[in-house]
Amino acid sequence: MATVQTPPELNLPSPLPVTQNSSEFDFVALTMTALRLVNPWAVEAKTQWQARIEPGTPEAKDRILTLAEVSQHDTPRDCWVVIYDRVYDITTFLDEHPGGADIMLEYAGGDASTAFRSSGHSKSAAKALERFVVGELPIHERMYRRPGGMRLSDIPE
DSSP, rough: OOOOOOOOOOOOOOSOOOOOTTTTOOHHHHHHHHHHSSTOOOOOOOOSSOOOTTTSSEEEEEEEEHHHTTTTTTTEHHHHHHEEEEEEEEEGGGOTTTTTTTHHHHHTBOOOOOHHHTTTTOHHHHHGGGGGEEEOOGGOOOSSSSSSSEEEESSOO
């Protein structure tokens, strides 16, 4: 028969002083227990707006989009701009724009309010933007539609 050898028991001194005081918490043990319940390295990269909302719908007007989110839409196949603190998906309008797609692509993924205003767009052009609305900037990123912001009398409501 084979015999199984077991290692001798070692009695090592504790590297940290062990206290038996019940009023103190062992924060390391508590943290390790919490980490077993939640894996902090398993973060899901999920954006808030995964479902596509059609531009111009009431759901789109209630949507809040940050400038960081808008900046990700800067290609001819996915082109968003910010005009007067509202976010517009102008991808389908690029080929229809009288000034050409190139001028619009210069501002893709960014704020085009100054360019829109300085190029002399009519009130009907500003009204026509409603069909392209996909959201609005959060109040802390707005320049026009916020208390104490820039006052322009002719921006669309």
